[in-house]
Amino acid sequence: xxxxxxxxxxxxxxxxxxARKARPEPLRQIGSVVAPDADLAAAxxxxxxxxxxxxxxxxxxxxxxxxxxxxxxxxAE
Amino acid sequence: MASANPAFDRxxxxxxxxxxxxxxxxxxxxxxxxxxxxxxxTELISAPAYYLAAQRAPSINAFMTGIAIIQDELAxxxxxxxxxxxxxxxxxxxxxxxxxKSFRYxxxxxxxxxxxxxxxxxxxxxxxxxxxxxxxxxEQCSYGPWKRGLNKVMLEENFHLRNGRxxxxxxxxxxxxxxxxxxxxxxxxxxxTIEWFGLPDSMKMHSTQLDYRLKGKxxxxxxxxxxxxxxxxxEEIGVAVPAHMEVADGQETWVLDYPFPCxxxxxxxxxxxxxxxxxxDVMLRWRARGPRNAEMIQLFQEEFHNFRKSHxxx
Numbered sequence: 245x246x247x248x249x250x251x252x253x254x255x256x257x258x259x260x261x262x263a264r265k266a267r268p269e270p271l272r273q274i275g276s277v278v279a280p281d282a283d284l285a286a287a288x289x290x291x292x293x294x295x296x297x298x299x300x301x302x303x304x305x306x307x308x309x310x311x312x313x314x315x316x317x318x319x320a321e
Numbered sequence: 322m323a324s325a326n327p328a329f330d331r332x333x334x335x336x337x338x339x340x341x342x343x344x345x346x347x348x349x350x351x352x353x354x355x356x357x358x359x360x361x362x363t364e365l366i367s368a369p370a371y372y373l374a375a376q377r378a379p380s381i382n383a384f385m386t387g388i389a390i391i392q393d394e395l396a397x398x399x400x401x402x403x404x405x406x407x408x409x410x411x412x413x414x415x416x417x418x419x420x421x422k423s424f425r426y427x428x429x430x431x432x433x434x435x436x437x438x439x440x441x442x443x444x445x446x447x448x449x450x451x452x453x454x455x456x457x458x459x460e461q462c463s464y465g466p467w468k469r470g471l472n473k474v475m476l477e478e479n480f481h482l483r484n485g486r487x488x489x490x491x492x493x494x495x496x497x498x499x500x501x502x503x504x505x506x507x508x509x510x511x512x513x514t515i516e517w518f519g520l521p522d523s524m525k526m527h528s529t530q531l532d533y534r535l536k537g538k539x540x541x542x543x544x545x546x547x548x549x550x551x552x553x554x555x556e557e558i559g560v561a562v563p564a565h566m567e568v569a570d571g572q573e574t575w576v577l578d579y580p581f582p583c584x585x586x587x588x589x590x591x592x593x594x595x596x597x598x599x600x601x602d603v604m605l606r607w608r609a610r611g612p613r614n615a616e617m618i619q620l621f622q623e624e625f626h627n628f629r630k631s632h633x634x635x
Contacts, residue, residue, distance in 0.1 A: 249406065250413045252628060275470065276403065278412075292396045295473045315465075316328075316341035 253280035258306040263298040338465035361401030369617040374440035421618035431611025444485025461537030548575035
């Protein structure tokens with residue numbers, strides 16, 4: 245279910261932020277940002293999650309992610 | 322502590338993490354939101370509080386460190402408020418449309434930090450308090466998204482703390498006026514941080530936060546932990562603090578050298594150790610908020626509403 249987010253900008257969505265610290269590591273979700281478009285979301289992600297020298301960082305609109313199963317959620321039939 | 326939600330009871334009993342609202346009881350959700358709000362408000366208010374003092378930095382490098390710390394604090398606030406948002410709250414309303422007095426951060430931030438010295442003592446003492454409170458939550462918290470979100474926060478609080486300690490040491494070693502200024506900042510800020518941890522366990526009958534594993538340590542345990550980190554360090558660098566360690570039954574306990582609680586004059590930034598008061602008096606002072614409450618909230622609320630107006634209909 246997609247939530248509505250109230251921001252100064254009219255239409256915003258959640259982007260999940262993925263990163264890894266070193267080449268042998270897998271990419272993992274480190275947080276999320278709310279922004280009107282991918283450019284601003286990238287800027288927010290870079291500024292907010294600067295705690296490490298990541299070798300890779302990617303953002304994905306949350307709505308583009310399909311959940312197969314997750315803890316606490318009903319399994320899709 | 323059986324609830325109407327067997328899934329919730331099972332997860333709690335197993336020491337498992339809660340991941341979705343569906344797994345919570347309404348009481349758990351309420352307590353979680355309250356804990357997150359206190360945390361978000363505290364991180365957020367540290368930004369204007371530190372900013373107003375960082376402007377007095379002695380060098381460009383020092384100023385940039387101050388600004389980097391403020392940026393971290395805003396990111397930490399974002400983490401707490403975004404979780405609140407995922408739990409159904411409106412982040413913009415929480416930050417920009419709430420009455421200044423209803424923010425839930427510790428009273429300490431309402432007393433103005435007016436010099437670089439006071440800022441670095443805040444890094445050494447207030448951020449140490451934040452480190453203890455959040456470190457405990459990071460370790461114990463039963464809500465998965467917050468526990469994971471705190472990984473970043475803990476890393477960065479460590480950096481703030483180091484900045485505070487390095488500067489305290491430098492100023493103490495410099496001696497003279499610099500040392501005196503450091504000592505007088507510590508004199509009013511130490512007891513203010515002691516208060517930060519709230520009512521003593523003997524007066525706090527019951528903690529729902531502990532029941533729900535939203536935290537793991539009691540107020541007094543947190544206060545003791547904080548003193549065990551701050552007192553030896555301050556003594557080591559030659560700064561006097563009004564507390565000492567006592568050993569009773571093989572157990573180390575940190576004991577305050579003044580009546581707790583006692584009266585504080587926020588305008589003069591002065592404690593009266595000869596004038597003990599009650600916790601009711603402290604609560605009254607807290608609820609009235611301190612000198613800088615409205616000014617700090619206005620600092621970010623005003624700009625937001627100006628922006629809103631100038632971009633109306635855009």
